[in-house]
Amino acid sequence: MIDTRALRPVLDSVPQRSNDEILKLRRQWLNPTLSVSYREPLKIVRGEGVWLYDQHGQAYLDMVNNVCHVGHCHPRVVEAGQTQMARLNTNTRYLHDNIVEYALRLTATLPVPLSVVFLTNSGTEANDLALRLARAHTKARGVIVVDHAYHGHSPSMIELSPYKFNGKGGEGPSAHVGVVAMPDTYRGVFREGPEAGRQFGQLLQPAIADLHAREMATAAFYCESLMGCGGQLVLPDGYLPEAYEAVRAAGGVCLADEVQVGFGRAGEHFWAFEGQYVVPDIVTMGKPIGNGHPMGAVVTTPEIASSFVTGMEYFNTFGGNPVSCAIGLAVLDVIAEEQLQENARRVGAFLMDGLRNLQRRHDCMGDVRGQGLFVGVELVRDHDARVPDQATASAVVEAMKARHVLLSTEGPDDNVLKIKPPIVFSQANAEQFLDTLDQVLTSV
Template identity: 70%
Template sequence: MDTIPARTTEELLRLRKRHVNPTLSVAYREPLKIVRGAGAWLYDESGRGYLDMVNNVCHVGHCHPRVVAAGQQQMARLNTNTRYLHDNLVEYALRLTATLPEPLSVVFFTNSGSEANDLALRLVQAHVRARGAVVVDHAYHGNLSSLIELSPYKFNGKGGQGKPAHVEVAQMPDSYRGPCRDAAAAGTYYAGAVDAAVARLAGRGQRAGVFLCESLLGCGGQIVLPQGYLAASYAAVRAAGGLCLADEVQVGFGRAGDHFWAFQQQGVVPDIVTLGKPIGNGHPMGAVVTTPEIAASFVSGMEYFNTFGGNPVSCAIALAVLEVIAEEGLQQQAAEVGAFLQDGLRSLQQAYEPIGDVRGCGLFIGAEIVTDRASRAPDRTLARAIVEQMKDRQVLLSTDGPDDNVLKIKPPLVFSRDNAAEFLHKLAEVLALLRPA
């Protein structure tokens, strides 16, 4: 293959504008040209390193040597589809389901989290014969048409077409800026919004077939669900004959720290779990895990075949990811480094008024930026300024939430205590510059 020319940033932007999807954005006012990654770091064309604190895809670190080698070795030997028998497929299904509670024991393989959520909806409809869906406000579940319809983040945003008739939206369980801020009561209070959404569907003659909820809310603003929320919400949906779907596409595989799966923090067992992003450390792969009973309902005579889903290379890579998480103690590292990060952020919160709230678990953390703590009014402008200033200091952050004012912190699990200390030091510099204590 001929060498690809090394183009300047200006050339790349010009060519993207002419030839690439025009709705695709780039990060930062001055875009970065990233050419290499290693561990928790990304490097630009000049060799400058940037501490990556937003990449929850390269779960065990950019270009982890063991994961890369697993893919290379299998690709050099065989890659084909699942109509042939192969040890990798069965071995990965065994090891994956061993991390999940019973009766979640049947796996369907896909190429992405979006595909996984779309397939999960087909499983729901096959099992309960109801299309009605309850989702949480500002949620995002994937880029397929079926999932844009279930993503308020999209259908209520720019270019969106509004809520479809078969969907009801439950209020986001935000204990910081929402109407209920009592930690002891919040789970029951916000689950009431799910129950009310089920009732609204019933009032239109529709049955709630599914409650689709991330186990930790990403686009909603890095929100940790209040205790008891999923238990009460699941009970309301199941009482109406529906199924409960845990979207772990962004938050699974040990990121939560104390648990391998974020839904386990709530003491519940979903009917279906969907996986993506970290499953292959950046390799395109996803999965749906469900119960034998629900899987049996999908057996209608129509085959589910996915040309690339579960291929030997993808499964080899995914096996390596599980092995690295276990052998390098990355779940425990997520718990310990995440606690250190939250403690450091709360120390900064004492000195700087704009840090209104610090929340999270493991290496899933949000810092909400506000104009003042009394009003808790979002300060999007300051949040974006912090992101840009941190980028100038070679730390990559981003923002999320309905008002785009929450600093989202979701680094690869290899992110270390030293990395965290560097981040906290530089954030203190930026806050002192932008909002002196």
């Protein structure tokens, strides 16, 4: 636990307001599109490990925060940031050891030839920069994306995110974007079976042809290695090999979006794309890379990176600064030294077994899926018809919160319980969660 006594003069200078006061001020002074979680929002004032604490000291088990990857306020990560911040924070126009050390350490986790690193401040920036790289390399503009995917909030990424452009306030797909169906083997056009991944992958060919008919050559295929907003989907075996082959045959490059799922969360692999036995041309990272510190990265091949050398410099004032790199190095250290990838594998398997046991007793649990500590539970009204049950999913989330366990929902029908806690999540935490969920599903 971090000693905050030295920070108290600063912390105490901020007025402590009631929840109602904060909500009123948010509505008056902040971005009006900001949302809050739960019917009765929580005021969270402290975090530690897998726990969040409200202003009354009540602890909540955090089942959804994949940002604080190695645990809220991990002492090693906090100390790294504090120490470097007290010594120096500047930009990449000066030489510094941290950035080259981070590039060496990060690329050591990736397959050859992914060896050139660009550092950014977020996953959105990483995906946005990756689009520039892909277009510079291919001289094309068209992009294939997966339905209900989310890749960021910049203008270019809204255009590549069906979750946004086909959602409320969206303006539909742009001319340079082709959309393929989610590889959902539970409720999708192809169901469970050894050929489903290949069949979903074959859907890229007509999407590429459709772009070509619009006189739009294919620059890139964007795909999350595990789909988050799509409903915690695990890609079926064979999907990415089939999809990548089609894209590369069309002259495009293949991007793995690891913003939510990288850095050991998948358990069996450090990077979730490795479970598909492919090597992407570009990998993008964010969220867990800095354990909550604003940081992101793009890693690509020397060939693609060289295509970006046009005379225009890519300079990011804060990308790759010494503090961010110190924090990023500390996150890598913690993952390795605390064996958190193995923890994600072991505890994730225990959690999946427990959820499948519950599934046999609760008819509303239509599907349980996941890898490591990235898990989804799809709630349905009818097992045979697989009719999504958004109302029950919402009720479960609220009932779990009342029992001090934080969950959320995801998916096109908002009926999937999303489970992606910090990867320090233990078997004891999993047992508590499973017992609580059993109680809630019985009562709901």
